[in-house]
Amino acid sequence: EAQVTQNPRYLITVTGKKLTVTCSQNMNHEYMSWYRQDPGLGLRQIYYSMNVEVTDKGDVPEGYKVSRKEKRNFPLILESPSPNQTSLYFCASSLAQTHEQYFGPGTRLTVT
Amino acid sequence: EDQVTQSPEALRLQEGESSSLNCSYTVSGLRGLFWYRQDPGKGPEFLFTLYSAGEEKEKERLKATLTKKESFLHITAPKPEDSATYLCAVQAISGNQFYFGTGTSLTVIP
DSSP: OOOOEOSEEEEEEEEOOOOOEEEESSSSOEEEEEEEEEEEEEEEEEEEEEETEEEEEOSSTTTOOEEOOTTTTTEEEESSGGGGGOOEEEEEEEEEEOOOOHHHHHHHHEEE | EEEEEOOOOOOEETOOOOOOOOOOOESSSSSEEEEEETTTSSEEEEEEEEOOOTTTTEEEEEEEEEEESSEEEESSSOGGGGEEEEEEEEEEETOOOOEEEEEEEEEOOO
């Protein structure tokens, strides 16, 4: 089954404790992206990647890091999380040609 | 600055009552406009891509249209299972970044 998986689905952590949210896709998609979704603000793009070892900043990259060492994986790293990073995070992937994005199920992160 | 505005924020329809959702956009050259459906607690699901003014796409009770400044998602004779939040996104011709609107929450009452 074609899918995008994210782990963990729910995470409660404390300010400053480094964390990684994993994202994996099994569709051989070149394009992968991370979004955060907040009430009233909609989906905002954090980082995206056009292919292995190629990453670019989206609209709200501050406080986040990403890496793309393998085509199927695109982890999101919060090196020192803060409460304003409490949000619902989605990973997505697509073919570079069509950009019809497949989204993962989401990771709900709470930073206290 | 690239921007997407969706209206209305929320829409309640009786089953069978057709209506339209609006997506207005400002972008420095449009590469594509995308419609997604999002059910509560789930990730968005792709519906349509439109590339140029005058283009139309249809899927079951949904039809998306595009002009140079806005897109409409027309819902014909909706059913309760069409209840969801509908999201619009644009991709500028200059890059591979996406800008989403805040969505329209549609409720179809039996």
